[in-house]
Amino acid sequence: xxxxxxxxxxPGFFLAGFATAIGGLFLxxxxxxxxxxxxxxxxxxxxxxxxxxxxxxVNLKISGMLIRVTPQIQLYVDSLHAQxxxxxxxxxVFLDDPTAYSVRIQEGNVRISGRTMEYIFNSxxxxxxxxxxxxxxxxxxxxxxxxxxxIRIKGEMNMVVWIPFLLEGRIFFDKLSGFIVVEILNINxxxxxxxxxxxxxxxxxxxxxxxxxxxxxxxxxxxxxFISPLALLPPPSMEGKILQLATNAEENSMSISFSxxxxxxxxxxxxKNFLSLSGGSSAFGNIRMSPADLLLLDADPSDEFDxxxxxxxxxxxxxxxxxxxxxxxxxxxxxxxx
Numbered sequence: 001x002x003x004x005x006x007x008x009x010x011p012g013f014f015l016a017g018f019a020t021a022i023g024g025l026f027l028x029x030x031x032x033x034x035x036x037x038x039x040x041x042x043x044x045x046x047x048x049x050x051x052x053x054x055x056x057x058v059n060l061k062i063s064g065m066l067i068r069v070t071p072q073i074q075l076y077v078d079s080l081h082a083q084x085x086x087x088x089x090x091x092x093v094f095l096d097d098p099t100a101y102s103v104r105i106q107e108g109n110v111r112i113s114g115r116t117m118e119y120i121f122n123s124x125x126x127x128x129x130x131x132x133x134x135x136x137x138x139x140x141x142x143x144x145x146x147x148x149x150x151i152r153i154k155g156e157m158n159m160v161v162w163i164p165f166l167l168e169g170r171i172f173f174d175k176l177s178g179f180i181v182v183e184i185l186n187i188n189x190x191x192x193x194x195x196x197x198x199x200x201x202x203x204x205x206x207x208x209x210x211x212x213x214x215x216x217x218x219x220x221x222x223x224x225x226f227i228s229p230l231a232l233l234p235p236p237s238m239e240g241k242i243l244q245l246a247t248n249a250e251e252n253s254m255s256i257s258f259s260x261x262x263x264x265x266x267x268x269x270x271x272k273n274f275l276s277l278s279g280g281s282s283a284f285g286n287i288r289m290s291p292a293d294l295l296l297l298d299a300d301p302s303d304e305f306d307x308x309x310x311x312x313x314x315x316x317x318x319x320x321x322x323x324x325x326x327x328x329x330x331x332x333x334x335x336x337x338x
Contacts, residue, residue: 057083058093058280058292060103064273064301068308068336070234072119076253076304080108082240084280093292095284098235098309105230105240106260112229114138114252120232125215133157140247140254148172149247151182157189165189169223171254173245180245180256182225229256273298273305285313293328299335306335 062080069075082105086093094100114137121136136155143150153167169184217231230238243259274297281290298305299319308315314336321331 056091056280057085057104058282059276059278060084061276061278062108062274064298065275065305065307068306068310070310072123073116073233074113075116076111076113078109078111078255080110080258081106082108084236084277084282087237092281092283092288092290095282101236103236103238105238105258107258108240109255109257111248111251111253111255114140114254117254124232125218134162138252140249140252142249143247149245151247153182153184163189171245171247173242177226178228178242180227180229180242182227184223184225187223272301275305275307285316289329293324293326295328295330296333297330299332300338303335305333306337307333308336311336 060080060082062077062082064079065077067075067077082103084093085102085104087100087102117138118136121138122134126133126136133155136153139152139154141150141152148170149172151169151171153169155165155167156162157165166186166188167184168186168188169182171180171182173179174181215232217228219226230240240258241260243257246255246257247253248255274295276296277289277292277294279291281288282292282294283289296305296307315334315338316331318338319331319333321329323329
């Protein structure tokens, strides 16, 4: 009887050892292609825009607006004061071309939904190379904390086979570096208890798993993400000084507040939901304004002003407008989804 047990145990031990060795070699492949992480915050290399001179910036004010940057990337703008600069030699801001201008945020509050963040991670951060992680979902649990906010990230990692994982950690804003930091405190490989042991044995961490990502605006060091959120968004390029973060578990969204060191501009526009342009030189469609003096008012202020940055003309043909005595234009603009 003992001989029969040994006969089956020896192949079993051999197979288990072989599987562990294969897993180890696979993980070593990642470690070999990575470098030892330092504790210093990594500098993100961002290309500086060259601004045109002569026309001056166009002043932008937004209130109560849902901006569809792309069909999948949406920003909820509670309030925003910014300046728009033409990129290149022409001082006119051509609003139909998001690559032709840059937005410098002075102050405001912008909300990003978990769904938008999931799209950015799945398609922008890992879209070009999805053989590491895939199917990422993001949740912001209920919390009363402000400086250290809990976050849960689910997905699948490639360890020869696709294994579900759960990352639990915290998200906070580091004022010294200017980055939003996601620190992973716990890695749970769901459905495969051996994967976690292999990861610990071979020194696997977030940096090694996700080192292949070449997306601008994010870097991985050990078990931390360093994120420059505006750099992850598609054109137009945006910059701004982050003041603080907050999350909403019910909406599953993250709120980012911006503030400049200068004096905050006063809002003298009457209306709940609007977008206004003033000063400088701007052009959109066949309309050129110098100086710009345009006010888009929400035709239905009972909800947020739904505006598509790329497909605004579809709603423009349904709008009504009037000319002010000063020559400025006021447009009563319908929601994009109407």
